[in-house]
Amino acid sequence: MSEQSAQQMREVVDSVYRNESRRVLATLIRLLGDFELAEEALHDAFAAAMQQWQRDGVPANPRAWLVSAGRFKAIDSLRRRARFDASQTELARQIEADNEEAAPGEDEDVEDDRLRLIFTCCHPALPPHAQVALTLREVCGLTTEEIARAFLTTPTTVAQRIVRAKAKIRDARIPYQVPSRDALPERMDSVLRVVYLVFNEGYSASFGESLTRDDLSREAIRLGRLLVELLPEPEAMGLLALMLLHESRRSARFTSAGALILLSDQDRSLWDIERIAEGGALVERALLSRRFGPYTLQAAIAAVHAEAPSADDTDWEQIVGLYDVLARVESSPVIELNRAVAVAMHHGPAVGLAIIDAILERGDLLDYHLAHAARADLYRRLGRNGEARIAYRRALELTRHQQQERQFLEQRLKELPG
Template identity: 55%
Template sequence: MRSGAVERVFREEYGRAVSVLVRTFGDIDLAEEAVQEAFTAALQRWPDDGPPPSPAGWIITTARNHAIDRLRRDAKRAEKHAEAEMIYNIPPDEPDDRLRLIFTCCHPALARHAQVALTLRLLGGLTTPEIARALLVPEPTLAQRIVRAKNKIRDAGIPYRVPRAADLPDRLTAVLAVVYLIFNEGYAASSGALVRDDLCAEAIRLGRMLRRLMPDEPEVAGLLALMVLSAARRPARVDPEGALVPLPLQDRTRWDRDAIAEGHRLVRECLRRASPGPYQLQAAINAVHTDAETAEATDWVQIVQLYDQLMALSPSPVVALNRAVAIAELEGPAAGLRLIEPLPLPTYHVFHAVRADLLRRAGRPEEAREAYKTAAELTGNTAERDYLLTQRANLLPSLS
């Protein structure tokens, strides 16, 4: 077990230390092993001696020394040994170091599941068992994915660098998508409990890191705002028994007002930049929801307008589904049903859940029961399934 002080430094500085050593030695495995050895040494020394004045500097210097020792012991790395002999001081952490590492993790040559695993491993410092549990993947499978991804980086000569300016927009999109996938898996887990707080926290931490490293990218601010505003509703999303509470029924006094204030500041900053993107628009939609003191006070006209912009900028069936929900709040469930029926989302449980709710509100209980059943069968999340089946049961005719 990590002690409290070492645990805090590990979470905050692991990615920085690995990125510095990757830049110095050009070897991801060597960097990881050396940083892990440094933290092991910290566990042995810090409880008695206390943390050093610069814990991050201590970790990087100790890891550097472990790496040099390892190179000296490895005859097959003679050239790197010669290079290492010339390294007397690790260069200070450069902002680009962690950018280089996250863009390497999210290189388009790697499959998305590998991008997610590597990002959690190298930037987040999660162990293979932790990532396997979080992503609900068998540990041997997850370990193979990480090994294959590292081998591909090495064998394909994937560069450890921030992409050229011309390539940055497409590559940044992949980086943001990976961070958002991590958050989504935490916020609405694909199976088991409703929320995985550790993944939500890790995604927000990565978002804050990207924000510090890329302060002029509005979509980075937009993604951070979206995650912070979504997470702000976390305390009210489940009742004391762990059952799901839908947005209209949530006790809004339990929302995290500090997080909402931060999210609103980020959204206002995005608006001032006047360069809207998908994450910024989704964050703005969440800002409208969190600005309403009650569900009835929600400004659905503004939400529909924002979804119109999102559909124009980044159209998808899921965006169309969410827009239809907002339309139904303004024009009634029949209008929402007309919009969602043609959508090609047969295996998306949320589609069937939305359809069930609209059918219920439209006074079509038999069809609603079937839709609730389909939605429940398609979700692996226990809390969502229980909620959907409860809604279905509430529509059953009385036997009396």
């Protein structure tokens, strides 16, 4: 094997790993019934691929090859361990029997192992923070360090959450399956929340050199589509619509140099009209059901922005009205802040500023950089440049890993007169 051919094969295997490893892992977890065993089998399968694909060529279906190789590697590993633990022999036999008996065309609601995996990771027996960490690790492939940076905690804490979650799944015998239709609605809330968190991490990456991670956004949208197919409930449609409408603006959000562009300043000809149309249709379906919730309302707000031919033509009255409904459905300081920005656009910056000041005065969002950035912008629009400067500096102090936001705020600070 020449050095050049070995390097080429490493690049091929690396590419397959990036594109297929999480799907392969999800299937191996289903086949083997154990997270740790499946992860070990995944790495063994890719190690085998490095050797055999160099000799025999890349198979027509690399994912199927890797699943098969991983399964056999796991069984071999269990048999070797059986020399020290007889229970491993029975486990190996059981895995072989289960795989032989499984019908390849089994009639299920959705034939997707990653969807089964996300329902397992989001099981209500697990704490919410563990659901998020486990999903990002096992479904999306983020490292513990990346998850820790995304959620401002330590890698050790994230690792402990993941280990405990896996132990809980194993010890409580949590099934690796999509719940029955009767139990599905009550399980959807946690799944939708985690899918949206994954999308947000892809839409505005909180770490790393990339401004965004479109692989995560694509995966969240794919999971969203599967959820709508599985259970076409209004909030599943609303979440998918919300993600599509946000994603439609991806190419207009940054300059070629990587500088952040506000929604009002974006080149709307760069927006993806197909995603906007699909998202808008989903919003209409969800709203007509009259059983919608916060995702649908947020999607409706995004749709109003998307339908406006220009920033000046935005229907701010409708947006404020939607925020009023959203605040009643799911009240939170961040929703109040977003409503305040909309109110400022409709009724003037002084009215919006009063709302933000009231939020901060009661102690909410004091450490949230976007609250201070919004306050600074309203001071700027009112010509109160000294107060704007203080607010921009506070926002900068609180902006940690978001380099593009820091650059934007620094530029706004420089542009202030005086």
